[in-house]
Amino acid sequence: MTDATLHEAYDSALPGEAQFGDYLALLKPRVMSLVVFTALVGLIVAPGSMHPIEAFASVLFIAIGGGASGALNMWWDSDIDAVMKRTQGRPIPSGRVGRDEALAIGLALSGFSVVMLGLAANAAAAAGLAFTIFFYVVVYSMWLKRSTPQNIVIGGAAGAFPPMIGWIAATGTLSIEPVLMFLLIFMWTPPHFWALALFMRSDYDDAGVPMLTVTHGRRKTRAHILAYTLLLCPVALALAFSPVGGPATLATAILCNAWFVKGAVTLWRRDEEIAAADGYKAEKSVFRFSLLYTFAHFGALLVDAALRTGGLI
Amino acid sequence: MPINPTHPMHARRLSRNVGLGLVLAFFVALVFALTVVKVQRLGPIESPEQALQSAAPAGAGPAETTVSPDVMPAEDATR
Incomplete structure (x- = not known):
């Protein structure tokens, strides 16, 4: 195999190599903005005080956990994302990020965010984040979304957990x-x-x-x-x-x-x-x-x- | 066609590598800051001798460590 054929093989294998922004898009930044804001409010209005660096880290890891569940959602729903006009431009259906990559990123960031939130805040908040990721990916994306018209009603709980996690991060209780x-x-x-x-x-x-x-x-x-x-x-x-x-x-x-x-x-x-x-x-x-x-x-x-x-x- | 650093592949990967590098640097800084905050919350760290002295009642003098016979070596315990 010559250098030229190596180049051709490389170019044909990766027609749309992902840029850093594509991986960020995989984390659904618009959804993350709501997660960040509500978690931050839950943390700030909670009684007691938290060191600003701990508070910042907690909100960041809650946001990363939310982003990880977004990546896992895109991995699971890539077939229907390719059909819907609203989602056709997402990284997986547009071919910029592979499904396996999205799965790996989603799983890695899920574990990372839960462990780091446990270290930055407390174990209860980490457990809440783990449950939220499970609920969004398994209960909503894998189960409810394609099986019942009440998908949004029950699945909406996943998006409602962040202020609770923020509160638990600050107080340790509910x-x-x-x-x-x-x-x-x-x-x-x-x-x-x-x-x-x-x-x-x-x-x-x-x-x-x-x-x-x-x-x-x-x-x-x-x-x-x-x-x-x-x-x-x-x-x-x-x-x-x-x-x-x-x-x-x-x-x-x-x-x-x-x-x-x-x-x-x-x-x-x-x-x-x-x-x-x-x-x-x-x-x-x-x-x-x-x-x-x-x-x-x-x-x-x-x-x-x-x-x-x-x-x- | 030689593979050299100016191949378009390198240009395409530049933003990804720079972005990942910045994220990793930020993460290191964050973990360092978190460690400082957590350690400061623990208060001053005492040596074992200082801890024993502070645990002893006031006016009792320097605390002495005692060894229970049942944890002494067998030959010492029989003396």
């Missing part, structure tokens, strides 16, 4: 406040994803993912969005009246939930003809607002924590 933070994200996830499913119609159909829109129809999906949005209101208000809440959280809960319910009622009243005619404008609007919803609530918790520290409440 109480009602982190459970309310968990419930806020848990109840928010279904209307958030169902609003997306309403205007990404063909994607889920083509991939054969049993989203509620596919199995029960779009009318029922609109009703479900309204039901979950109404159930979300008491959770947000309970969080506002909990020891970590305050005036900022209460004001945010009232305004955001009023807006969210108004949007959900609008979606419920619309039918497919009207929605298709205006390019699913209201559905897209509710989806965009739902992104703001969680950031606003957890931001308000931070504001109340600052007011409490300053002795203003």
Whole structure:
């Protein structure tokens, strides 16, 4: 074999060699941003104090654990990612990262993040992170996602664990406040994803993912969005009246939930003809607002924590 | 065609290697900082003699180590 044939073999074997950014994309950085923010809030509003370096390391390892589960999700779902327009550009379906690479990175970072969180914070937080990765990869990705239209409802728990892990990292224990933070994200996830499913119609159909829109129809999906949005209101208000809440959280809960319910009622009243005619404008609007919803609530918790520290409440 | 350092393969891998190097350097710095924080929390470290002295009651003088007969060598215990 000559040098030239070596080059040809190399070039043909690796047509799209991964760059560093491709490996970062494998960790779902946009999802990680929510994980980082909610875990950080859970850690900051928790009673007691943590050294800033320990707090930084804890949030970093929680984020890496979240990223690892994202890589394992991409490994498992690479077949349906290749079908859906929204996910076709991801590193595996686009051929930039191999499936085996994604699996190796996901497993390695999972073990790494759990062990390091245990060393930086405590064993309970590490156990919580390990369970979260297991829940997202095995319970949601491998089991629920392709088998039940309730995939988003139960699978949403995986995204709701980070503030609880942040709290446990700071205190070593669990109480009602982190459970309310968990419930806020848990109840928010279904209307958030169902609003997306309403205007990404063909994607889920083509991939054969049993989203509620596919199995029960779009009318029922609109009703479900309204039901979950109404159930979300008491959770947000309970969080506002909990020891970590305050005036900022209460004001945010009232305004955001009023807006969210108004949007959900609008979606419920619309039918497919009207929605298709205006390019699913209201559905897209509710989806965009739902992104703001969680950031606003957890931001308000931070504001109340600052007011409490300053002795203003 | 000789393999040399200017092959496009090296250019493609540059960003990956630099990125990984920075991540590893950051990780080393983080573990070092965490170690410093954890060790500082332990407080001053005492030698075994200092630990015995601080454990002894006030005014008792320097503490003496005692050896139980059952842990002495057999020939000493029979003396």
